[in-house]
Amino acid sequence: MTKENIYILGIESSCDDTSAAILCDAKILSNVVASQKIHAEYGGVVPELASRAHQSNIVPVVHQALKEANITKNQLNGIAFTRGPGLMGSLLVGTSFAKSLAYGLEIPLIDVNHMQGHILAHFIEESGYKKPPFPFLAMTISGGHTQIVKVINYFEMEVIGETIDDAVGEAFDKSGKILGLGYPAGPQIDKLAQAGKPRAYQFTKPKVAGLDFSFSGLKTAILYFIQREEKVNPNFVKENLNDICASIQYTIIEILMDKLKLAVKQTGIKHIAIGGGVSANSGIRAALKSAEKKHDWTTYIPKFEYTTDNAAMIAIVGYLKYLQNDFSNFDVMASARLKI
Known part of the structure; x- marks a missing residue:
């Protein structure tokens, strides 16, 4: 039958x-x-x-x-x-x-x-895409959410870290607004960053205990940095846009990866799956692929449309x-x- x-x-x-x-x-x-x-x-x-x-x-x-x-x-x-x-x-x-x-x-x-x-x-059947085995760590990153979730099975999940203020997508969009970019700014920053130097400018990473995230302080630091530089050179953003975007993206990715490394260390789980709109970011995907080789992780990145x-x-x-x-x-x- x-x-x-x-x-x-x-x-x-x-x-x-x-x-x-x-x-x-x-x-x-x-x-x-x-x-x-x-x-x-x-x-x-x-x-x-x-x-x-x-x-x-x-x-x-x-x-x-x-x-x-x-x-x-x-x-x-x-x-x-x-x-x-x-x-x-x-x-x-x-x-x-x-x-x-x-x-x-x-x-x-x-x-x-x-x-x-x-x-x-x-877990959608899709040719060329592998499914993570249980248990795995999921990092969901979007305009409204930033979480690290320990996934035991399909319906047993534990949030082990999350943002205490802005989500990562908001950090991209608010930074873009400071730079005069349109909404949504995340994809624009990603594109501009590819032509810039990621260590051109240093932004302090927020100190948050455990596996939780914070992005509001970074946004404020970027605002003050731009205001300071524009007093000296009113065309600062226009002349250095690629490097600024690359530096902002680099800092955001560093924050995400630092927490992910800590989550792997605490749980012992080396299967990492990402999801959410910000997972389309080319810098995040590259950082995950690099970590896969460097830290012996197995990473799972869904098809773009998902x-x-x-x-x-x-x-x-x-x-x-x-x-x-x-x-x-x-x-x-x-x-x-x-x-x-």
Whole structure:
């Protein structure tokens, strides 16, 4: 008797990207993302505008995901959605839509923690990408989160270090704002840094005990440094932009790698997986590959499209929960500060 395929619809709406994905067992058939460009005008995500855009985007995005996967909604076995953490207004759109569709189709509803999605994206069946063995350390780095997580199995995870203020993505974006770069600044800093000298300027790394992170002090140090230099030379940023970006990126990566080395030392775990939008940064990827050789680590970097917020990562968690009959009640509520 052949096993029937399990089709899961994943819905992600935690911030400013509306995404829907169709998964057949552990393989992604479609992964559609509608990004919201309007926030660039404001230098950051405006929650009210984000939730309105999700309302406009969610039906066409789900429709497109089904079309690309070449299935109908009646073939779905379950619907997985991001319950949190994230922006409350944005989460409510995805939660309400998922509930309504699951109820109408009379199929299971599966709530997913966004951060678990970033970690378990590594278990999507993807040619050329290896899966980390348990236990492993996951470093999730994005615009809203910076965490080191000890992953025992699919659903047993322990946060052993996290930011006490700004996330690493905020550090990139706020530094970019100081330099006059547009939003989001992270990819721009990465690109400019590749033509600059990483040790051109020294920035003090914050002293934070244990495995926790802090980035707000670095942002302040960069601001004061730029103000000081511009008093001497008003064209300082323009003339030295590549070197400044390279030095900022180098310092941020050093902070991340120092904590990761300490986490490996404390846990004895040498399998390291990264996830989240900032894991697309070329400098971080290069530092991890270097550490792999230098410290005998095995590193796992997901496919680029699974690093930023996307529904494929929500669908894979939904599939793993479906296999365990771990379903949600229809009175489940979105939670902006949901913990792993």
